[in-house]
Amino acid sequence: MKKLSRVLLSSMLAVGGLLSNAAVSQVNAQEEYDLVVWEDVNKGIGIAAAVEKFEAEHGVNILVVEKAYAQQLEDLRLDGPAGSGPDVFTMPADQIGTAVVEGLVKEVNADDAVKASFTEASIQSQTVDGKLYGLPKSVETQILFYNKDLIAEEDLPDTLEGWYELSQNNTSDSFAFLALFDQLYYTMGVIGGYGGYIFNQDENGNYLPEEIGLNNAGAIEAVDYVSKFYTEKLFPDGIIGEQGINVLEALFVEGRVQAVISGPWNLEPFTSAGLNYGVKELPLLPNGEHMQSVAGVKSYNISSYTKNPELAEAFLLFITNEENSLVRYEETLEVPAVLALSEHPTVVENDAAEAIALQSEHAKLVPGIVQMNEVWNSMDPALQIVMNGQATAQEALDIAVQQIISTNQALQ
Amino acid sequence: MKDKQAPISAVLSLIPGLGQLFNRQYIKGFVIFSLFTAFMLVFSDFFQAGMWGFVTLGTEVPRDNSIFLLSEGLVALIIISIGLVFYSLNIRDAYVNGQRLSQGKQVNSIRGTYHAILNEGYPYLLTGPAFFVLLFSVVFPILFTISLAFTNYDLYHSAPANLADWVGLETFKKIFSVDIWRNTFVNVLGWTVVWTLVASTLQVSVGILLAIIVNQKKLKAKKFIRTIFMLPWAVPGFVTILIFGGLFNDSFGAINNQILASVGIGPISWMTDPNWTRIALLLIQTWLGFPYIFLVTTGTLQSIPDELYEASVMDGASAWQKFKQITLPIILYSMTPIIITQYTFNFNNFNIIYLFNGGGPAVLGSNAGGTDILVSWIYKLTMQNSQYALAAALTILLSVFVIFIALWQFRRSNSFKEVQ
Numbered sequence: 001m002k003k004l005s006r007v008l009l010s011s012m013l014a015v016g017g018l019l020s021n022a023a024v025s026q027v028n029a030q031e032e033y034d035l036v037v038w039e040d041v042n043k044g045i046g047i048a049a050a051v052e053k054f055e056a057e058h059g060v061n062i063l064v065v066e067k068a069y070a071q072q073l074e075d076l077r078l079d080g081p082a083g084s085g086p087d088v089f090t091m092p093a094d095q096i097g098t099a100v101v102e103g104l105v106k107e108v109n110a111d112d113a114v115k116a117s118f119t120e121a122s123i124q125s126q127t128v129d130g131k132l133y134g135l136p137k138s139v140e141t142q143i144l145f146y147n148k149d150l151i152a153e154e155d156l157p158d159t160l161e162g163w164y165e166l167s168q169n170n171t172s173d174s175f176a177f178l179a180l181f182d183q184l185y186y187t188m189g190v191i192g193g194y195g196g197y198i199f200n201q202d203e204n205g206n207y208l209p210e211e212i213g214l215n216n217a218g219a220i221e222a223v224d225y226v227s228k229f230y231t232e233k234l235f236p237d238g239i240i241g242e243q244g245i246n247v248l249e250a251l252f253v254e255g256r257v258q259a260v261i262s263g264p265w266n267l268e269p270f271t272s273a274g275l276n277y278g279v280k281e282l283p284l285l286p287n288g289e290h291m292q293s294v295a296g297v298k299s300y301n302i303s304s305y306t307k308n309p310e311l312a313e314a315f316l317l318f319i320t321n322e323e324n325s326l327v328r329y330e331e332t333l334e335v336p337a338v339l340a341l342s343e344h345p346t347v348v349e350n351d352a353a354e355a356i357a358l359q360s361e362h363a364k365l366v367p368g369i370v371q372m373n374e375v376w377n378s379m380d381p382a383l384q385i386v387m388n389g390q391a392t393a394q395e396a397l398d399i400a401v402q403q404i405i406s407t408n409q410a411l412q
Numbered sequence: 413m414k415d416k417q418a419p420i421s422a423v424l425s426l427i428p429g430l431g432q433l434f435n436r437q438y439i440k441g442f443v444i445f446s447l448f449t450a451f452m453l454v455f456s457d458f459f460q461a462g463m464w465g466f467v468t469l470g471t472e473v474p475r476d477n478s479i480f481l482l483s484e485g486l487v488a489l490i491i492i493s494i495g496l497v498f499y500s501l502n503i504r505d506a507y508v509n510g511q512r513l514s515q516g517k518q519v520n521s522i523r524g525t526y527h528a529i530l531n532e533g534y535p536y537l538l539t540g541p542a543f544f545v546l547l548f549s550v551v552f553p554i555l556f557t558i559s560l561a562f563t564n565y566d567l568y569h570s571a572p573a574n575l576a577d578w579v580g581l582e583t584f585k586k587i588f589s590v591d592i593w594r595n596t597f598v599n600v601l602g603w604t605v606v607w608t609l610v611a612s613t614l615q616v617s618v619g620i621l622l623a624i625i626v627n628q629k630k631l632k633a634k635k636f637i638r639t640i641f642m643l644p645w646a647v648p649g650f651v652t653i654l655i656f657g658g659l660f661n662d663s664f665g666a667i668n669n670q671i672l673a674s675v676g677i678g679p680i681s682w683m684t685d686p687n688w689t690r691i692a693l694l695l696i697q698t699w700l701g702f703p704y705i706f707l708v709t710t711g712t713l714q715s716i717p718d719e720l721y722e723a724s725v726m727d728g729a730s731a732w733q734k735f736k737q738i739t740l741p742i743i744l745y746s747m748t749p750i751i752i753t754q755y756t757f758n759f760n761n762f763n764i765i766y767l768f769n770g771g772g773p774a775v776l777g778s779n780a781g782g783t784d785i786l787v788s789w790i791y792k793l794t795m796q797n798s799q800y801a802l803a804a805a806l807t808i809l810l811s812v813f814v815i816f817i818a819l820w821q822f823r824r825s826n827s828f829k830e831v832q
Contacts, residue, residue: 242772370568391776410586
């Protein structure tokens, strides 16, 4: 009995030692590399050639790890201080306000020529309080996907009103047009086109979190207009809420909808589903304006925990230059943020890229300040309530704006 | 001189080991002395840093990470308490052995001490490692949560650019003074209480009722029926809830389209009207929860001696009287702890609330959704709003509530009183 317990005890100690060894070795393995780069899942191929060139030119070793880009900031919070974090990583630009407040990203020194090489909206998305915190990688915005088997390109209405009319022919299981207008991400396009805005800006372009334009006359008119689709049952109730996006995409893939508003993340999946689809810019609003759809910018940023800040910065400037952005586009089909490339033949000849580029001209950035979090948290439920028919646009938006202001004040 | 042996050696043991030396347990005293000296040498720096970090939560960014300092401080506190426990044991040991000497008995030699440890200390030796692990895997997280509730840790006080501070009861006050939190808290607490009471009562009643019905002597195919009734429990609840979420979909779910339509009832807005979502949740929880109660009740019923029923029949009891006077009291008596745990389980039933409709649908003027219970609201506060300190404060309130209710019920119920 005593011998057995001694054997057990010593083997437990050995296992414990091995386990702690494994954790330490992960950190050690990263120390063999000069730079650790976190890239988006399945997009590592886009920078593989650039990484090799950089390694050869500077005589360094770079490790590229793929992680979901929307969660990289969250992982950085834990891995950074522990020493197993990246030097360069990628994230959606709307997380930059949070990242700067927490001190997770390092300022980037780029001269004016470099800044001017990107589209204005994309470089603005990386600027907080006048300082640059990263460089843009790709731009995206919502576009109209239509099923070529159900509707021909010539028959596509140019206006939202046109889709409204087509929807009058809806049956209980086939629809002309669907969009997730109960989510601010999609409805912002309509609100913006009618004169609504999220945060007002002062002369220097700084956002004023106390001045919110989500319940002004334009915004209310916009929300009233889109709620028609729901109250007149042209959109089924099943696409409201958290699971709505799954239902919408399933309906489109099954060929029960002629057109949907969605984003470039669906280009691949719809193709793999074997759907014969086309893309186009978003339809015009009844007042003749383009939809000011939300512009999504993805960026490369430098972690503030990096041990090689100069090398990381050099790498950042290198992979976002025109040449490497073009190669990246060819491999990943993500529309680059470099201004000169939006007219490049390779980009223009791809329908999707062209649609995205055209719609991006009217797309608006979401403010990158921390107070934006509360906007999503309050506006989405409010829009849902309006689309459910449980409140009018005026009521719901007034309460939502009040909630945004008071919660942001409470959090200061 | 002899009478003062015990107190003197106890006082001497303030320097560990000296008391034992005074009691003529030389080797033991020496060992204790060297152990304590080693302990202090190894840990004194860690204690100093830990205590400094715990009290100040850092003074300089980016060098100091408030949360790391808090954790390290707590670990230091735990190790200090372990040290204090052994320290007091050492003093007590010196006192007790001093007394034995005063009474003229022999104190143990080193061999005697060794044997004493193995014999009387055996249970402590066995549970020691497990207790040690428990200290760090259970006690530490609880202390951490409690500490967080007294700080102001949120998005604006996150490392590495910011420090968090101790703010005492301010976070608790915020729950009741800030409009949006107060409204949300009251609404969510109200629904949580209603949900707990109704869902648990439903699932317990259905379980007991079905068990009694299936247990009737004249019923055939008992095993088959019991197997069917166990199925909702057999399939992982996680999967079932997700599937129910699809079944209850307003426009495309089978419940509206196939089941209700076939009896001519119009579509119900299950997922978009908070009240209907609540009803759906109650129904699903009943479905998920009754098999366990069914199983336990069946076991209890089969242990009721038949003589009781035969005697009651001879006294002219009706079926209802048999149920009320014999069956029900016996079931409730033996199952009270299990029934109480059903209530506490449902109070914190995160899975069903979050997986079915995300705690939604949304309601005006509330930070949480229409079907959010306290625990799912706390989850959203942490993950979506980064309000860590507020979430910790709510967790403490929630825990106090649950512990209080559970303790009160346990004490009230007869099953925990001594058998007379």
